[in-house]
Amino acid sequence: MAVWALGINHTTAPLDLRGRFAYAIDQVEPTLKALRDALARKPEAAILSTCNRTEIYCAGEHGDIDHTLDWLAHSGGVSPALLRSHSYALRDGQAARHAFRVASGLDSMVLGEPQILGQMKDAVRAAEQAGALGTTLNQLFQRSFAVAKEVRTSTEIGAHSISMAAAAVRLAGQLFEDLGQIKVLFVGAGEMVELAATHFAARNPKGIAIANRTLERGEKLATRFGGEVMRLADLPSRLHEFDAVISCTASTLPIIGLGAVERALKSRKHRPMFMVDLAVPRDIEPEVRELEDVYLYTVDDLAGVVQTGQANRQAAVAQAEAIIDAGVQSFLHWMDKRGTVPLIQQLNAQADEWRALELARARKAIAKGEDVEAVLEAMSRGLTQKMLHGALAELHAGDAAARERATAAIQHFFLRKER
Numbered sequence: 072m073a074v075w076a077l078g079i080n081h082t083t084a085p086l087d088l089r090g091r092f093a094y095a096i097d098q099v100e101p102t103l104k105a106l107r108d109a110l111a112r113k114p115e116a117a118i119l120s121t122c123n124r125t126e127i128y129c130a131g132e133h134g135d136i137d138h139t140l141d142w143l144a145h146s147g148g149v150s151p152a153l154l155r156s157h158s159y160a161l162r163d164g165q166a167a168r169h170a171f172r173v174a175s176g177l178d179s180m181v182l183g184e185p186q187i188l189g190q191m192k193d194a195v196r197a198a199e200q201a202g203a204l205g206t207t208l209n210q211l212f213q214r215s216f217a218v219a220k221e222v223r224t225s226t227e228i229g230a231h232s233i234s235m236a237a238a239a240v241r242l243a244g245q246l247f248e249d250l251g252q253i254k255v256l257f258v259g260a261g262e263m264v265e266l267a268a269t270h271f272a273a274r275n276p277k278g279i280a281i282a283n284r285t286l287e288r289g290e291k292l293a294t295r296f297g298g299e300v301m302r303l304a305d306l307p308s309r310l311h312e313f314d315a316v317i318s319c320t321a322s323t324l325p326i327i328g329l330g331a332v333e334r335a336l337k338s339r340k341h342r343p344m345f346m347v348d349l350a351v352p353r354d355i356e357p358e359v360r361e362l363e364d365v366y367l368y369t370v371d372d373l374a375g376v377v378q379t380g381q382a383n384r385q386a387a388v389a390q391a392e393a394i395i396d397a398g399v400q401s402f403l404h405w406m407d408k409r410g411t412v413p414l415i416q417q418l419n420a421q422a423d424e425w426r427a428l429e430l431a432r433a434r435k436a437i438a439k440g441e442d443v444e445a446v447l448e449a450m451s452r453g454l455t456q457k458m459l460h461g462a463l464a465e466l467h468a469g470d471a472a473a474r475e476r477a478t479a480a481i482q483h484f485f486l487r488k489e490r
Contacts, residue, residue, distance in 0.1 A: 072207055072409060073134035076166040077143065077158060078119075078126030081180050084157040086371050090352030091147035092125040094118060095321035096193060100201040102146070107203060109142045110135050115205035117198035117212070119173070121190050122263070122319075122351040122370045123180050128170065130207035136160045167402045170211055171395045174219040176228060177388065180370070181377045183229035186262070188219050210405060218398040225394065226387040236267040238376040239347045239368070240274065243315055246345050246366055254278035258306070258318035258326065260288045263349050267317045272296045280313065282306050284320070307331040311338035319349035327355045329362075336364050347373075425457045 079089060094102055099118050106127065107113045114131030127139055144154040161169050169178070174191050176183040195212045198204040223229055233241075240250070247253050255276045257264045260283040272279060279298030282305070283289030289300040301309060303326065310316070310331055318327060327346075332355075336344065346367045348355040353369070360367045433450040437443060462485065465477035 072130060072132060072406065074128070074130045074163050074166045074207060074211060074406070075134045075136050075139070076126055076128050076161045076169055077136060077139050078124055079154070079158045080124035080126075080178070081371060081374070083159060086351065086353070086369055087357075088149070088153075088157055089123075089125065091149060092120070092143065093122075093351045094120040094125065096197060099194070099197040103198060103201045103203045105146070106139070106142055110138055115208040116203045117194055117208055119191055119194040121187065122349060124173075126173075128166070128208060128211070130205060130211070134162055136162070163406070164399055164403050167211060167214075168395060168399045170215045171218045171398050174215040175222040175391055175395065176219070177222075177391060177395075180374055181234060182388075183223075184234060185223070185229060186234070186266075188216070189262075191215065207406070207409070211402065214398055214402050218395055221394050222391045226390045228387040228391050230387075233377045234266065234270075235263070235349060235370065235373055235377065236270040238373045239267055239317060239349075240270045241376060242347075242366075242368060242373075243271075243345050244274075246343060247314065250274040250276055252277055253314035254280070254312060255315045255317065256280045256282060256306075256310075256313035257292075258282045258303070258316065258354060259320040259350075260285075260292045261319060261321070263319040264317065265292060267319070267347075267349070268292065268296050268298075271315075271317075276315075280309075307334070311335035313344070314342070315345040315347075316355075317347045317349065318354040320354055322350070322354060323352055325353055325356045327359070329356050329358045332359045332362060332365060336362065339364075422458075425454060429453045429457075 079092060081089070099120070103116050103118060106118075107116055110129075110131075112131050112133060112135070114129040114135065116130075117128045119126045119128070127143065129135070129139060140154060140158065140160065141151050144151040147154070159169075172178045174188055176185065176187055179187050191212070195204065195209075198208070243253075244250055250271070251274060253276050255268075255271050255278070257268050257280070260281060264281075268279065268281075279293070279296050280301055281289040281293040281296075281298055282301045282303050283292075284303050286300055286302065292298075293300040306327070310327070311334070316327070320326065332344070332346075341364045343364045343366060346355060346359065346365060348367065348369050351370065355367060359365055429450045432453065433446050436446045436449070462477070462481050466474060466481070
């Protein structure tokens with residue numbers, strides 16, 4: 072059994088390339104089916120897709136990394152060569168180490184951030200619902216979660232971490248003197264928007280609005296923060312009302328275009344607008360960045376901000392890596408033992424068959440009135456003969472070299488107490 076991981080992340084691929092391989096949670100099941108159908112041996116599979124990474128984890132009899140990469144490139148509409156230049160492919164121990172580091176927040180843009188662990192658990196649930204999660208991948212991910220928990224409880228890796236949402240508030244504070252005097256629009260109602268809204272609400276802005284495709288979910292979030300809800304269709308006509316716009320939806324196409332922002336700026340008499348696009352693919356057309364009175368930031372732009380204070384946590388990294396090392400060794404040991412499982416099952420099945428035969432013979436003899444002691448003696452002798460038949464046959468057959476190998480094996484397995 073082999074385990075492999077293939078992925079792109081914020082350190083290997085630009086934002087727009089990552090956007091080609093972003094999968095919303097409701098897309099994961101059909102995507103997993105398409106992937107497994109495309110691979111000859113239908114491996115176990117799971118897909119982790121966030122704003123910073125898309126990764127495919129697989130387990131099967133053969134490590135089909137090249138075929139996995141070809142399929143992923145085709146699904147994103149790029150050449151395998153281009154994807155290969157921006158991706159990483161990992162096998163067995165390296166794949167396990169990577170999964171453990173991701174779950175522990177060591178591979179994140181924000182060192183030690185906890186959000187990735189929840190996203191990883193969502194990916195596992197999606198794979199399980201799709202029928203793509205088997206024993207090996209389940210074991211890999213459950214061990215990842217256990218390692219992540221130990222890292223968080225035993226080290227200071229997550230101390231003082233700055234989330235994307237907190238970084239957005241910090242940048243907004245550099246543009247506006249008083250965040251209590253601005254109106255903020257949040258586009259979307261998912262976990263990232265909820266987190267951002269929580270941070271901004273703590274600064275008591277003049278107004279908060281939630282624009283979402285479904286009003287019910289938007290209303291729930293708006294009520295929590297004392298804001299209003301609006302339809303996405305109303306966004307272009309009301310964009311000018313807001314000083315800050317934070318967007319993170321699962322849309323595959325931009326929902327805030329250059330023209331809409333230009334009209335909003337004209338209505339605002341070119342008062343500045345602060346915009347943060349946390350979505351992958353982008354929610355806001357990249358050309359908006361060129362407008363003079365707009366300050367647009369993407370997830371990659373926030374990298375420098377979120378790294379603030381990272382030096383204070385580097386001391387904990389070595390300790391976390393040691394925990395991960397132990398986890399990897401334990402997983403590889405489990406994998407190694409898994410290779411003997413079929414043989415163990417065959418041995419147990421054979422022993423059960425012999426036992427059943429001898430028991431049946433003994434019951435018949437007792438039913439005929441034969442002496443119980445004699446029946447038990449015959450049953451034990453029959454079992455012993457069946458167990459030793461193969462070993463004795465090897466000692467009596469073959470050439471001298473074969474008999475020597477058989478002798479060593481028999482002494483090891485049957486005569487250990489006498490050695």
